[in-house]
Amino acid sequence: MKKILLTFLTICLVTIGMAQEKAKPTVIGRDIGQLKNIRINGRIIDEITGEALVGATVTITEINQTRITDNNGEFEFNLDRAEYTLEFRYVGYESITYPIVAVGDGRIAMRMIQEDFELDDVVIFGRDPEKNIRSTDMGAVTMSMNTIRELPPFLGEVDIIRSMATLPGVSQVGEAAAGLNVRGGGADQNLIQFAGAPIYNPTHLFGLFTSFNPDVVNDVTLYKSVIPARFGGRGSSILDIQPKAGSIDRWGGDLMVSNYSGKIGINGPLVKDKVSIKGGFRGSYINWFLGALSNPDLNNSQANFYDGNLVISAPISEKQEFTYSYYTSYDDFAFASDTTISWKNNSHSINWKGRFGDKLGVQALGYLTQYDYNIFNRSGINDFDLNSGIEDYGVKLFATYNFSETNVLTVGGDFKDLTIQPGELVPTNQQESGILPQKVQDEFGREMGAHFQHEFELGEKIGVSYGLRYDLFQYFGPRTVRQYAENQPLSDGSAIGEIEYAEGDKIISYDGLGPRASVRYSLSKYSSIKAGYNKMYQFIHLISNTATIAPTDIWKLSDDFLKPQIVDQYSIGFYNNFMGNIFETSIEVYYKDIQNVVEYKDGANLILQNHLETELVPAQGRAFGVELYAKKNLGRLTGWISYTYSRSLRRVITPYEEEIINDGEWFASNFDKPHDVTLIGNYKLSTNTSVSATFGYSTGRPVTFPEAKFDYSGNNLAYFNRRNEQRLPDFHRLDIAVNFKLKGSGRFFEDGDWTFSILNLYGRKNPFSLFFVDEQGAPPQANRLAILGVPLPSLSYSIKF
Structure with a gap:
């Protein structure tokens, strides 16, 4: 017995000694x-x-x-x-x-090292759990790719843009819709940038897929309330997507295949411990899927897309870092075999960060973005090519000085040069074609900005962030600008002359000051109240009479006739965390006033239009709403619930009766959806198995129905009265997914992740749009177009090596 006791004491002492060591x-x-x-x-x-x-x-x-x-x-x-x-x-x-x-x-x-999740474990925070309480940020949400990967995948993989649409105040106009609508703003009011370079069409297949490969993305931040002064040029939000750097000490990669697309990535050291490279490529084999869609025209169509990324990162020293990022994406879609639409993004960005001493940090960034879109018609003798594009290059410089940990000043400036080719029509056979060549005048513009942002705390209770941005926009020649008679609406009939501007001549310039400010008052460690104000200027406009971004839409710079959009936003919010930050809740109220928003005359002709001012009317906009958000961060069950009540309204009042819309009264914008609810859940069944689900409901978007038809010169024409007075049926959909992590002795054939998902679980025929068919002796008959009218299963397998 004494020997046993002695042995036990010896083990205890050794264990204690090891623990102390x-x-x-x-x-x-x-x-x-x-x-x-x-x-x-x-x-x-x-x-x-x-x-x-x-x-x-x-x-x-x-x-x-x-x-x-x-x-x-x-x-x-x-x-x-x-x-x-x-x-x-x-x-x-x-x-x-x-x-x-x-x-x-x-x-x-x-x-x-990645944890092996066990049933009784607790998920660990991957960020500061009290940042939403202590910071002065309002409406700023950062989602890591680990968080986004817990959502049900869309057609085989997670989707960055759709993940943002699950947040309060953020929506899309319908299924397969490109772009985001943030707090009552249009899709063109969002600046989407990858590694600091703007991206003009971030979609594949007209919005069915996002054109960002999630495996090369590190995190995504959406600013939708008080936007930091370093950002400018858009009225509603900034979506900042940061790429992921590769490993500096070992090679590795990843591979994913699904029944819709596949991708491969590789990363490793170009120079060990000094320079890393990370590349990714994704492509589609989607044509079989088009045959399963409910639209008969899509059944006879073909589509292809790909995207690629390259990131080279070089931590030059402990105080300097250099990163080069390249992004490309391409789509072509052959509609019913005779017309092909294609679009392509290319962007390069170079980013340098340096530290000088303990307090000063400097960042310099340069980028080049090119966006091209084309329509090829091969239906017969009148074959043609329609080409358009945008070139955008710029530089940004920031300097941050830390007076202390709670007192930070950022100053900087930026410059960008824009060239837009709105459209050029080229007949394939110019000798026999009945179509004449036509080219819309190119546009040239320049944006410059200077800004500062100061963040500090007054004791433990009060935090303040204020800033100011000065924006300057210049519109240049060469260009022929029409002159119109006074006291008449702009039209071909009121044109009285033209002015010729040579290359480099300044036609017009706009500038303005955009203050930003927010204040936080902490009620306790786990709750705070914030209020903020934000003013933004936007000098580029998306000219489209549809509700969503399409590759054939026209981007237009502000000029003599189209003034910059000016957005003033006021926000106030209450934020509260519960049970040691396990639960995170917030309520935000906002009001936005929008000046110089674009609306269109009835029957506007926007394609190959050299004088768009004759088709547009200036409008006033306003948006307001309440956003509720509750999120569970920890445990086997995680997820969030968001609800938004919002209105997005427009009003057109001009001196000319024929331009006034809806008698000068406020009417719903194309993306006004008063009620929007999203429920997200992810449940860990076991160490290697999880189930996730997303349910979304929203009010149907506004549409304009014809009220009657009449005969004019032997043609049946529809009569439309008031704009956006009707709505599509409400939208709702449930998506689910199951993820299995397999671990075995075979690295390529037994290890990996299997994900099975079903999109639109109960087969809801959500209408993307309505179209009308004329029948003899009857009013126009409405038909519903549903992009996803049946449950769509997907299966994907991914490995790392």
Whole structure:
């Protein structure tokens, strides 16, 4: 018995000794007698792939300070000489507790490994859990790809744009709709940028897919309320998509195949521990799917798309980082075999970040974006090509100075040059064709901006962020500008002459100051009230009489006749977290006033129109709403519920009776949907199995129905009275998905993720649009066009190697 007891005591002492040895803190830095302002920085990477973990949190528990890692996985603290405990957290990874003794400047290299989820485990925060309470940000939401991957996939894979549409205040006009409508704004009022470069059409197959490969995206941030002063040029929101850097110490990759598309990616060190590369390519084999759609015209169509990415990242030193990003996407769609529509995006961006001392950081970025869209008609003798495009290049410069951790000033400026080719019609056979060549005048513009943003705290209760942006837009020749008679509406009949502007001549310029401000008052550690104001200028417009972005739409710069859109937004919100940040809730109320929004004359002709001003009318807009949001962050069941009540209205009043719409009264915009509800849920059934579901409901969007028909010169014509007085039936749909993580001895054939999903589970025939068929002796008959009218299953398999 004594021997047993002695053995037991010996084991206990050894265990205690090992535990003490394990808990012994690591000494950081060289002891040179430094007592304050000790600089501790580091980088966090994935243990297996070597990729930087962007958005991971590093918390020092003794002083309650938290840092979020940047795009290279870097973090930094300024500390006093003492012992500290660092806690490293990232969603889906095992947390690490790392005690240190700070005696001088030093660096930490931390490797984190993905956790094996068990039924009794708790999901770990991958961000600062109280950021929504403590920050002055309003309407700013960052979603990591780990969060987005928990949503049901759309046709085999997660979709970035559709993931944003699950948030309050963000919607789409219908199924397979391109673009987003944010707080009552049009799709053109959103600046979507990848690695700092603007993207003009972020969709495949007219909106069925998003053209961003999720495997090369690190995180996505949507700004929809008080937008930071460094962003400009759009009226409603900024969608900032940041690419993911590759590993600097080992090669790896990923592969995914589904019944709709496939993709492959590879990443690794070009120069070990110094330069990394990450590339991805995705392509479709979608034509069999078109045959399953309910639209008979789509059954006889063909489609192809691909997209590719390349990211080269070079952490030059602890204080400098260089990144090059390339993005391309391509689509072609042959409609009923005689007309092919194609569009293509290309963007390059170069980003440099540097630190000078402990307080000053500088970032410089340059980009080039090209967007081209074409229509090829091959129906017979009148074959033609219709070509259009945009070229956008610019530079941005920011400098951030940290007076302290709670007092930060950012200043900067940006410049961009825009060239738009609205359209050129080229007959294939110019000698025999009945179509004449035609070219709309190109447009040339330049935007410049200067800005500052100051964020600081007044004690523990009050946080303030204020900024100012100055925008300048210049419209240049060469261009022929029409002159019109005074006191008459703009039309071909009122044209009285033309003015010729040579290349480089300034035709007109616009400028304005855009203040931004928000204030936060903390009621407690877990609740706060915020209020904000935001003013934005927009100098580019999407000219379209449809409700969603299409590749044939026309982008138009502000000119003599089309003034910039000016958006003033006021917001107030209450934010509250419960049960140790397990539950996150908010309510926001907003009001927007929109000047110089574009509306169209009845029967407007927008295609190949050299004088668009004769087809447009200036309108006033307003939008207001209430957004409710509740999210469960932790546990086996996670997800969120969002509800938005909102109105988006327009009014057209001009001196000319024939231009007034709906008698000068307020009417619903094309994307006015008063009620919008989204429910998201993800449930962990076991270590390797999860189930997710998304349910969405919204009011049907406004449409204009013909009220009668009449005979004119032997032709039956429809009569339309008031615009957007009717609505499509309400939208609702349920999507589900099951994900299996398989682990075995065979890396390629047994390991991997299987995802099975069903889109539109109960086969709802949500109408995308209504069209009317004329029948002899009867009123026009309405027909519903449903893009997805049946349940659509998908199966995908992905591996990492």
